[in-house]
Amino acid sequence: xxxxxxxxxxxxxxxxxxxxxxxxxxxxxxxxxxxxxxxxxxxxxxxxxxxxxxxxxxxxxxxxxxxxxxxxxxxxxxxxxxxxxxxxxxxxxxxxxxxxxxxxxxxxxxxxxxxxxxxxxxxxxxxxxxxxxxxxxxxxxxxxxxxxxxxxxxxxxxxxxxxxxxxxxxxxxxxxxxxxxxxxxxxxxxxxxxxxxxxxxxxxxxxxxxxxxxxxxxxxxxxxxxxxxxxxxxxxxxxxxxxxxxxxxxxxxxxxxxxxxxxxxxxxxxxxxxxxxxxxxxxxxxxxxxxxxxxxxxxxxxxxxxxxxxxxxxxxxx
Numbered sequence: 490x491x492x493x494x495x496x497x498x499x500x501x502x503x504x505x506x507x508x509x510x511x512x513x514x515x516x517x518x519x520x521x522x523x524x525x526x527x528x529x530x531x532x533x534x535x536x537x538x539x540x541x542x543x544x545x546x547x548x549x550x551x552x553x554x555x556x557x558x559x560x561x562x563x564x565x566x567x568x569x570x571x572x573x574x575x576x577x578x579x580x581x582x583x584x585x586x587x588x589x590x591x592x593x594x595x596x597x598x599x600x601x602x603x604x605x606x607x608x609x610x611x612x613x614x615x616x617x618x619x620x621x622x623x624x625x626x627x628x629x630x631x632x633x634x635x636x637x638x639x640x641x642x643x644x645x646x647x648x649x650x651x652x653x654x655x656x657x658x659x660x661x662x663x664x665x666x667x668x669x670x671x672x673x674x675x676x677x678x679x680x681x682x683x684x685x686x687x688x689x690x691x692x693x694x695x696x697x698x699x700x701x702x703x704x705x706x707x708x709x710x711x712x713x714x715x716x717x718x719x720x721x722x723x724x725x726x727x728x729x730x731x732x733x734x735x736x737x738x739x740x741x742x743x744x745x746x747x748x749x750x751x752x753x754x755x756x757x758x759x760x761x762x763x764x765x766x767x768x769x770x771x772x773x774x775x776x777x778x779x780x781x782x783x784x785x786x787x788x789x790x791x792x793x794x795x796x797x798x799x800x801x802x803x804x805x806x807x
Contacts, residue, residue: 523777527781531722534722538715538717538718538719539715539782541711541712541714543786545709545711550572552700553573556613557606570794571801574793574794578791578795580748580749581787582748592607592610598802617709620705628731628735713733716740726767729765731765732767735761739757739760740779742757743757749784755777756773757776
């Protein structure tokens with residue numbers, strides 16, 4: 490398969506999957522009913538959720554300087570913010586291309602070498618991955634009894650024990666294989682893991698590490714609050730803490746799997762809320778309202794950032 494075909498496939502497959510999931514999600518609720526939910530939604534709560542989302546984007550733009558300053562770069566906060574917004578917008582069109590566009594913006598307007606800017610973005614992603622795993626771990630701890638009962642109710646405990654034992658054994662064998670690897674996929678995985686660990690450890694060696702850690706935690710708290718604050722937008726919808734956390738995680742993975750979570754986000758969130766006995770119709774409607782609000786925010790602010798960048802920097806000499 491040629492490189493161009495691979496690129497086209499990477500772009501088209503998520504879009505095709507997203508289109509199918511949009512159809513699947515809308516098969517669970519009629520368009521007329523969904524429109525009615527949108528009409529009756531309490532937009533003050535949606536606005537509050539978007540406010541938390543905006544705070545997370547501003548914090549992400551500000552956090553970036555802690556990685557760039559040690560290399561001698563002090564980017565303008567306005568340019569950093571618009572670069573982040575443009576990156577989110579580009580990710581909706583081409584998955585994973587946002588990071589490239591973000592580094593490119595800073596190369597064009599802040600004279601930061603692309604490879605250095607992109608390297609700091611990779612380091613950020615490592616920190617974000619750690620935060621996502623931390624939220625998963627917290628959810629497992631907080632909802633251990635619920636998850637345990639759910640598994641034992643739907644699956645045979647003996648089979649679960651055998652599966653877990655098999656997974657542990659597989660992990661041990663896989664770890665030894667990667668450690669001993671000198672070439673091929675094993676070596677690539679080992680280098681990736683080593684790079685991941687080194688990237689995370691470098692955070693604790695930076696001058697403003699506690700400020701960086703604070704903003705990292707703040708960003709993800711804002712993400713969760715954005716999800717939580719939007720729930721009251723649907724009258725009568727009550728979601729327990731466990732539902733908020735599991736719904737947020739499901740939505741997060743959905744966004745990573747397709748272009749901005751198109752189609753998959755409402756399905757994933759509705760499925761997560763269904764575990765807590767929430768009816769499919771309001772759960773699906775909430776997923777669509779949540780996804781639409783986030784997407785509208787990114788399209789509007791990302792689009793404005795894309796248009797405003799050259800105007801903002803018109804008198805700047807690089």
